[in-house]
Amino acid sequence: MTERVFNFAAGPSMLPEEVLQRAGSEIMNYHGTGMSVMEMSHRSPMFQKIFDHTKHQFIEMMHVPDTHEVLFMQGGGSTQFSCVPLNFISASGKADYAVTGNFSGIAAKEAKKYGSIHLSYDGTQEGFTRIPSQKELQLDPEASYFHYCANNTIYGTEWQYVPDTGNVPLVCDMSSDITSRIVDISRYALIYAGAQKNMAPAGVTVVIIRKDMAGHELPITPLMMNYETMIKKDSMYNTPPCWQIYMLGLTMDWLASQGGVEGMEKKKHAKAQLLYDALENSTLFHLHAAKDSRSDMNVTFRTGSDELDQKFVTQAAEQGLVSLKGHRLTGGMRASIYNAMPLEGAEKLRDFILQFDKENR
Structure with a gap:
């Protein structure tokens, strides 16, 4: 690549x-x-x-x-x-x-x-x-x-x-x-x-x-x-x-x-919300964190199947969405969307989540 x-x-x-x-x-x-x-x-x-x-x-x-x-x-x-x-x-x-x-x-x-x-x-x-x-x-x-x-x-x-x-x-x-x-x-x-x-x-x-x-x-x-x-x-x-x-x-x-931390605060929430909305509206994925405690920096989720989780990580990497494997303590997936992650990256991951959900439900 x-x-x-x-x-x-x-x-x-x-x-x-x-x-x-x-x-x-x-x-x-x-x-x-x-x-x-x-x-x-x-x-x-x-x-x-x-x-x-x-x-x-x-x-x-x-x-x-x-x-x-x-x-x-x-x-x-x-x-x-x-x-x-x-x-x-x-x-x-x-x-x-x-x-x-x-x-x-x-x-x-x-x-x-x-x-x-x-x-x-x-x-x-x-x-x-x-x-x-x-x-x-x-x-x-x-x-x-x-x-x-x-x-x-x-x-x-x-x-x-x-x-x-x-x-x-x-x-x-x-x-x-x-x-x-x-x-x-x-x-x-x-x-x-x-x-x-x-x-x-x-x-x-x-x-x-x-x-x-x-x-x-x-x-x-x-x-x-x-x-x-x-x-x-x-x-x-x-x-x-x-x-x-x-x-x-x-x-x-x-x-x-980029507008300082004030500008970054708005951008980070927009990126996170894209992913949370897609995951919440899916039939396949489950979120780890309670809704009122969710991070705008690290979105953690899973399918409930280790095999499907690995399939998700592998196929995402093939599309240029890398390092989505969750921590060894939790398994599943983790999308870290720090300041440098552009909105385009969050949008591409959102689209892949929706596609994967449709194809594997």
Whole structure:
């Protein structure tokens, strides 16, 4: 296949074609330097300009207030499962976690190494089919923080509201829906997100931290996992992931051209609704997530037959609709429709769903 496909992978995922084209044109000789960004010293004036531009664009796109700092860290979102308790749990030695999927469950398990963890909600028994209501959250007013994952890629659920935790600092893993919607950053003590779904290739993790939350780390906190270290050195205590930061900047430029997060929020819902409508009106397919908890980023569905599921994935790939196989924990299918997925891709998948339903009912 010589043409580009519509890649529905959960991450690493599609990047905007305009971003790839621009990166390709600059990869051998960035702005007359005679070298690639991948070869550039992170201490050079040229890379400092790249870094500053990326950070500025991200702050502008996400409307980050002056009360918060933006960090570019390494280790993926999974490393933040340790960073958060190491830096925040000292206030009371306790923390609240809402477990609505695989990754929030892993985060809670990791945090138990550093303090007393209370599960404000645990959706394990229900198979993670929904997001809890505010009333269902069992909150500890003495918790050092409350942690949740905004969007669950495996199960296709997404929080449709921001939890009200009173005076308890709010921490959120936004790895799979950051930059896809408007977020009131002021409500959060910390937001973290791996880049490989909506922002850049894997290798950089964006952290948005309220400045007064830094400097309270446990004594055992490793140097490179200490938010205070990263703030003081503006994310450059050691060599940062230069290429990924550059790519993140290109994606933020593209996002600005698309109307920012405001424009993206409208587009993402339109794409998701196309697929949900087709699946709901079919006779063959079943959706995993409860209607009021459905994700606009990851649409999870199945036929009820492993054989038919595999047939769907295989035939879809033949039509340039790839990486639709569901996660091993759920089976079935998963269509990840992040920011870079054009409406055309969602429409083509919608048409294939309708065709497959007609031919296999």
